[in-house]
Amino acid sequence: MSDDILSIIPVEPQWQPEHDAVERVVSLVEKLVPGAGQGGGVELDVRWHDAVTFVDCGSNLETISCPLCQAALDTKWWSDALTDRYDDGFTTLTADVPCCGGTTSLDALNYDWPVGFARFEIAIWNPERVWFSEDELAALADGLGHPVKQIRAHL
Known part of the structure; x- marks a missing residue:
């Protein structure tokens, strides 16, 4: 079985958000993605990396x-x-x-397709949507306090 992952990462690879900002953004993601969050079928994976890591788009590249x-x-x-x-x-x-x-x-x-490098990532596994709109990305960026971009992987 294959998976699709929609990831949100900061535009600046070294940047990491404060934990309270992440809580706000996770709440927003849960509203924007059907099935995300507690009891839903869509898994959210929030990651802080010690070093810059590659966030790829899988077979979409x-x-x-x-x-x-x-x-x-x-x-x-x-x-x-x-x-x-x-x-x-x-x-x-x-x-x-x-x-x-x-x-x-x-x-x-x-x-x-887009790829990125980051020390922070919110990965949404098998979302029931393809991309966030520009307005939604702006809201996610405002919540984190830093510009973000999205990566869509197919594994």
């Missing part, structure tokens, strides 16, 4: 391109870049892209 020159990036190069920078978490996301030789961040690459 289609392409990766350079934000500097827009060239397509080879998935082997990208996979090696992730592996080279990971040591119990990501200590740096800086990378020199092979297409134009420029320096950028792995977080700044253009991903189709």
Whole structure:
């Protein structure tokens, strides 16, 4: 059986919210996602990570391109870049892209579908919705006190 996971993460990979802000946002998620919360069939998983971790989109990932020159990036190069920078978490996301030789961040690459890097995540397992709207994302960001983005994974 496959799973879908809709994750909310801060835009800034190192940022983590206060616990009371998370409680407010979890309450909001429970209102926005049918079946989430106590007694519902949708599982909420709130995670604080000690180091920056990769939040992927699973099999939804289609392409990766350079934000500097827009060239397509080879998935082997990208996979090696992730592996080279990971040591119990990501200590740096800086990378020199092979297409134009420029320096950028792995977080700044253009991903189709979105992925991210974060030390905090709210993962909603098998939600009965695809995405949050822009207004809903703004409300989640206001609740946490920091801009957020969403990642949809299919595993």
